[in-house]
Amino acid sequence: xxxQSLAPWTPGRIVxxxxxxxxxxxxxxxxxxSNRRRRA
Amino acid sequence: VPEIAPRxxxxxxxxxxxxxxxxxxxxxxxxxxxxxxxxxxILSLFAILFAWIAMSFWLALFGVxxxxxxxNLLPLKPxxxxxxxxTAILMPVYNEDVGRVFSGVRAIWESAGSDFxxxxxxxxxxxxxxxxxxxxWKKLKDALGDSAHIFYRHRPRNTGRKAGNIQDFCExxxxxxxxxxxxxxxxxxxxxxxxxxxxxMDANPRVGLIQxxxxxxxxxxxxxxxxxxxxxxxxxxxxxxxxFMQGPDGNYWGHNAIIRVHAFIQHCGLxxxxxxxxxxxxxxxxxxxxxxxxxxxxxxxxMAPDIGGSFEEPPPTLLDYLTRDxxxxxxxxxxxxxVFAQGLALPSRLHLAMGIMSYVSSPxxxxxxxxxxxxxxxxNPVPGGFFIGLQPMLPLSVSHAAxxxxxxxxxxxxxxxxxxLSVIALxxxxxxxxxxxxxxxxxQSAFWEALFATLMAPIVMLQxxxxxxxxxxxMATGWNAQTRTDRALPIALVAKKFAPHxxxxxxxxxxxxxxxxxxxxxxMPLLAGLWLAIPLVLVSSSPFLGEWLxxxxxxxxxxxxxxxxxxxxxxxxxxxxxxxxxxxxxxxxDAKVRDLHLAxxxxxxxxxxxxxxxxxxRERVLRGETAAFSRxxxxxxxxxxxxxxxxxxTP
Numbered sequence: 001x002x003x004q005s006l007a008p009w010t011p012g013r014i015v016x017x018x019x020x021x022x023x024x025x026x027x028x029x030x031x032x033x034s035n036r037r038r039r040a
Numbered sequence: 041v042p043e044i045a046p047r048x049x050x051x052x053x054x055x056x057x058x059x060x061x062x063x064x065x066x067x068x069x070x071x072x073x074x075x076x077x078x079x080x081x082i083l084s085l086f087a088i089l090f091a092w093i094a095m096s097f098w099l100a101l102f103g104v105x106x107x108x109x110x111x112n113l114l115p116l117k118p119x120x121x122x123x124x125x126x127t128a129i130l131m132p133v134y135n136e137d138v139g140r141v142f143s144g145v146r147a148i149w150e151s152a153g154s155d156f157x158x159x160x161x162x163x164x165x166x167x168x169x170x171x172x173x174x175x176x177w178k179k180l181k182d183a184l185g186d187s188a189h190i191f192y193r194h195r196p197r198n199t200g201r202k203a204g205n206i207q208d209f210c211e212x213x214x215x216x217x218x219x220x221x222x223x224x225x226x227x228x229x230x231x232x233x234x235x236x237x238x239x240x241m242d243a244n245p246r247v248g249l250i251q252x253x254x255x256x257x258x259x260x261x262x263x264x265x266x267x268x269x270x271x272x273x274x275x276x277x278x279x280x281x282x283x284f285m286q287g288p289d290g291n292y293w294g295h296n297a298i299i300r301v302h303a304f305i306q307h308c309g310l311x312x313x314x315x316x317x318x319x320x321x322x323x324x325x326x327x328x329x330x331x332x333x334x335x336x337x338x339x340x341x342x343m344a345p346d347i348g349g350s351f352e353e354p355p356p357t358l359l360d361y362l363t364r365d366x367x368x369x370x371x372x373x374x375x376x377x378x379v380f381a382q383g384l385a386l387p388s389r390l391h392l393a394m395g396i397m398s399y400v401s402s403p404x405x406x407x408x409x410x411x412x413x414x415x416x417x418x419x420n421p422v423p424g425g426f427f428i429g430l431q432p433m434l435p436l437s438v439s440h441a442a443x444x445x446x447x448x449x450x451x452x453x454x455x456x457x458x459x460x461l462s463v464i465a466l467x468x469x470x471x472x473x474x475x476x477x478x479x480x481x482x483x484q485s486a487f488w489e490a491l492f493a494t495l496m497a498p499i500v501m502l503q504x505x506x507x508x509x510x511x512x513x514x515m516a517t518g519w520n521a522q523t524r525t526d527r528a529l530p531i532a533l534v535a536k537k538f539a540p541h542x543x544x545x546x547x548x549x550x551x552x553x554x555x556x557x558x559x560x561x562x563x564m565p566l567l568a569g570l571w572l573a574i575p576l577v578l579v580s581s582s583p584f585l586g587e588w589l590x591x592x593x594x595x596x597x598x599x600x601x602x603x604x605x606x607x608x609x610x611x612x613x614x615x616x617x618x619x620x621x622x623x624x625x626x627x628x629x630d631a632k633v634r635d636l637h638l639a640x641x642x643x644x645x646x647x648x649x650x651x652x653x654x655x656x657x658r659e660r661v662l663r664g665e666t667a668a669f670s671r672x673x674x675x676x677x678x679x680x681x682x683x684x685x686x687x688x689x690t691p
Contacts, residue, residue, distance in 0.1 A: 001207050001309035004333055008380040 044287040054098045059091040069443050078415050085408040092401050093454040100458030103281030113283040114344050119239020125218040127238050129156050132205045134163045136225040138172040143613035151606045152231035157189040163198035163205050167624035167674035196647040196679050203310055203326035214301045224295035226353040230606045233349030237298040248303040248339025252350035253279045254296040257599040260587050261526050263580035267354040269595035270489055274462040279345040288340035289387035294327035296350045307337040318370050318511050325371025332388035356526045357581035362503050369399045369507040402504030417555040477596035485595045495569040499541050529581040538573040545570025624674040641681045658683045
């Protein structure tokens with residue numbers, strides 16, 4: 001049996017994940033908002 | 041399961057809402073004169089701990105709901121027809137009572153028939169156990185004949201403990217089997233349950249593991265019978281709640297579960313954690329981690345709360361219970377490193393976190409109590425206005441009696457609510473009520489159980505706090521074999537082990553009497569348990585008292601009132617067949633024993649042995665100096681077939 005990796009997320013990785021979420025949520029919402037504006 | 045997400049959201053909402061309500065109430069009491077640092081600490085600890093008890097309360101409530109609404113808790117395809125699968129039943133053994141192990145195996149074999157292959161996987165380091173196991177195995181084989189596929193394997197080194205033992209099986213024989221059922225040295229399962237599990241695995245190819253929650257049975261001491269009663273009455277509600285919430289994101293409890301071998305081999309190899317114990321090294325509580333790894337790989341892990349026919353024995357005394365908890369505590373604390381492991385499913389992380397919290401909550405309670413007492417002792421005494429009836433209230437500047445009573449009531453509901461609900465759920469079924477001794481006896485038993493649990497709680501809290509503290513400062517522990525026999529504990533031992541609890545109880549009483557007399561009564565329930573620690577442990581360890589109360593109809597469980605075939609058989613076998621104390625010496629003295637040992641040794645890969653040491657051992661045997669042999673010497677000698685052969689030819 002091969003030992004599986006159970007390495008934890010590093011604090012850096014958690015920070016990066018949070019940061020990407022902060023950036024990506026507005027980024028995902030942005031097209032919807034700008035489309036609506038264009039239609040109006 | 042599509043309906044599982046709303047359940048989980050509702051659960052989260054209820055836990056959060058009740059916690060927020062309680063914390064707001066508490067904050068209202070504390071904020072009267074602004075928050076001090078101590079009060080902020082009190083509030084934070086209170087929030088964590090209230091959320092913790094709210095979680096088990098709502099889980100129980102969901103369990104009751106699942107029971108009353110007759111929700112299908114195991115929504116898997118039912119088994120169809122006969123199974124062609126090959127299943128191995130594994131009994132890992134580590135210096136256990138040999139007679140009991142083999143009685144159990146025989147009872148299961150008689151119930152399950154020859155469809156299953158049995159493996160007794162011994163990691164015993166005690167040479168006397170090793171020899172006794174071989175002899176018992178031979179006896180069993182002779183008694184059951186060729187149709188019984190019962191194999192015995194002894195591992196020269198117990199690398200990786202129980203997880204390593206199972207891994208060794210998987211690597212050597214795993215390819216031969218579709219499924220494996222893992223047992224513990226004191227667990228039993230019926231043939232019907234085993235076949236049902238196999239059928240479920242056959243019909244549901246995405247399932248990697250099904251846990252059959254074991255009922256606690258088969259002991260006679262008062263302590264064990266209390267545990268058996270509470271597991272039988274409160275257990276079903278708890279497991280129903282768990283199953284209702286977790287669905288395919290279940291957990292594994294280390295035994296009484298069926299596992300898909302190839303999934304396990306592929307995904308459950310455990311790494312050695314970097315660093316030194318207690319946090320580094322081998323993973324001690326491997327079961328939760330294995331379930332998490334199966335989930336990570338996409339396999340479903342289920343619990344079968346209603347399958348029945350799955351048993352284990354509780355520890356006979358509080359002392360044994362706490363000894364086991366010491367290991368579990370260390371194993372669960374080690375999971376702190378794995379909670380944030382990459383790729384695990386969120387429910388798996390929660391299982392790990394809840395395992396940790398079940399021990400860490402104790403020092404948090406203790407801290408909350410200590411900080412609250414300090415806060416009371418240093419609060420400015422303001423006279424008047426804090427009495428309800430005759431009960432003095434906490435001396436907090438103004439009367440917050442109403443708020444505090446609400447808080448205390450809420451906490452009591454959270455703590456005792458699940459028990460009350462479980463009793464109601466039990467009494468709803470006439471059959472289950474009869475199996476527990478009838479309505480009156482159920483109510484009496486539940487009352488005494490609650491009282492006893494309340495008295496035990498502070499003892500356990502202190503002990504767990506010490507465990508957590510000692511582990512955090514790096515006092516690692518070994519993994520010793522468990523005591524699994526009923527016995528009244530000697531007074532001297534109990535007095536020595538529980539003197540600290542008693543002393544703490546008396547010291548706190550003295551402090552409170554002196555500095556915070558008004559709030560003394562609030563601490564009575566906590567202190568009573570500590571004062572009575574020694575007599576409580578002593579009395580509860582008594583098998584005589586347990587038996588006497590059984591005759592009186594208290595704490596009855598279905599296995600006692602209705603009996604269970606496999607259980608009765610295992611007990612009868614163990615009783616009719618007391619194992620003689622076998623000495624490792626027998627290998628030298630008895631040619632038959634030696635031949636059997638050599639034959640079994642021929643099948644196992646030998647460890648590398650120090651030739652010089654072996655030579656000196658052989659010389660000492662020839663000179664007849666075996667009396668001074670240590671366990672290690674015997675183990676070494678028993679692992680040396682060449683030596684044993686030459687010694688056997690010498691007269």
